[in-house]
Amino acid sequence: MGNKPDATHDLTSGLPGAETAPRPGSRPGESGPPPSAPTHTPPRAARVAVCAVFFVTGAAFATWAARVPAIQDRLGLSEGQLAVALVGLSSGAFLGLPLVGGLVARYGSRAVLFAGMTVYLAALTGLAFAPDLPTLTVALALFACGNTAVDVSMNTQGVLVERAYGRNILGGFHAMFSLGGIAGAVAGSLAASAGIGTRPHFTMTALVLCVVVAGAATALIPEPQGRAEDAGPLFALPSAGLWIPGLVAFCALMGEGVMNDWGAVYLHDVTGASPGAAGIGFALFSAGMVVGRLCADRIRARTGTVRFTLGCALVAAAGAVVSISVPTTAAGFAGYSLLGLGMAAVIPVVFSHAAGLRPDRPGPAIAAVSAVGYVGFLAGPPVIGGLAEAVDLRAAMLVLPALMGVMALLSLSLRRR
Structure with missing residues (x-):
């Protein structure tokens, strides 16, 4: 995971004063947003797109969280059985994290985000159709894996937009995740109060969120593709x-x-x-x-x-x-x-x-x-x-x-x- 001078130079070349200018939001000896990364995407459009992705991610997870009691009742699960299912959620998230970093290094955060979002929203729908505890556990593991891929790649996109702006903006993206969570929770509460089942609720939510992500797709920032042998191992712990x-x-x-x-x-x-x-x-x-x-x-x-x-x-x-x-x-x-x-x-x-x-x-x-x-x-x-x-x-x-x-x-x- 060591720094690569050539790759770092690619991120800063062509920027006036990139080698000498202080980075906004940092003090000497501290890290702030690195200089702008090259992109053909207008920074403002990229910022709106990443905000949309963060919002969708929070809304999708809150959709599940708000309807857990309904799914528990539909499958007749005890609290202990529900806890077993939730092991799939936590293990899927944890096991995928070190792997996702290597995938982002090889294929770019945009590609990993699309793949992860596809799995994430498909699994959200699958949660509502799971017929038994084992299927629900597998669906939760896939849901968590997709969320992990989206989480790492959307934060990487956020860092790229932060570089393009030359100032700190990543906190605002995380606020959009929280707002998406609130929106998903409110929608779930309203759906439950109206007697809407999880199958139509989750399916419609996934379709709407897919449309939002598709609209954001063209404005995400592409990254320079390096050779696979230069990307480092797929699975790695922190250096x-x-x-x-x-x-x-x-x-x-x-x-x-x-x-x-x-x-x-x-x-x-x-x-x-x-x-x-x-x-x-x-x-x-x-x-x-x-x-x-x-x-x-x-x-x-x-x-x-x-x-x-x-x-x-x-x-x-x-x-x-x-x-x-x-x-x-x-x-x-x-x-x-x-x-x-x-x-x-x-x-x-x-x-x-x-x-x-x-x-x-x-x-x-x-x-x-x-x-x-x-x-x-x-x-x-x-x-x-x-x-x-x-x-x-x-x-x-x-x-x-x-x-x-x-x-x-x-x-x-x-x-x-």
Whole structure:
């Protein structure tokens, strides 16, 4: 995964002052968006196209998430059987991450994005037609594999657009993912309330999202194709310089996984919130994520990567401390808002940083960091569950401020290597 001078030169050649001009949004010794990549696609059109892809990806996943109870009821699955099916979701995502980076390096992010989106949306429809538990598990694994391919390739496209703009914009793309998730969740709720089955709902959603992606297809940025032997191995772990951003991603995604699975449970069981109030708490966390991602690019441009990531960790840590030290619903609402705000932009910033460390191979760099981060995402919920059994849930949630403290320390090492 080492830098290749010739490939790096190709990304910056022809740009006035490309070798000497400072990169916007960075401080000396820090990574920011590398200089513009050559493209025949107008940057604004490419930006709109990548926004559309992020939105579609979030909407598709939320479509599934919002209708899990309906699929569970249709197949008559117990909670344990549903947990078995969800193993397909997590394992498919995790196992595909290191492989996708090599595919992006060989065939380009645009080609991998199209292939991944085809699998992703086809599998979304397949989820609604799965006749039994084994089929559902396989469909979830395919759904996760497609999502993984789209995730890495759309972030690579986001980095290419960021280079074309010469300033930080990746956080805005991740905000579109969150907005797509909200749209998918609302549509799923309305479909469920109207008594619409998952088969027509998922099929129609997949068709609509396919049309949106097709419209965005022509504006995505093509990448120079290198020889397969120069692309590196298909399956690779992070190189030495990528472990620090990978560990930052680990802390951020572990915290996000904990909040996704245990945030509402904590409010209900520890603070005595009603189920509706617990749902509001998670909604506030999600809203904080959206606001943080919308504001991230401008703030990072002024502060630089290191100070921005450190600030995110401290804000999130403050939110965790507030919600745990004062076990009331109101304190939980305030703490969850801060947690969402602090965690929101860590992943897009780390992806942008990793791509800057490997400007000739942004896809594999993003995939390697994602692979480390996803271990945390998978590990967080069961760790909390085990600790809650051993002590209690309130004590178990102390993992959150500990994670944010570690992330703050790691952020000080987020410098170009």
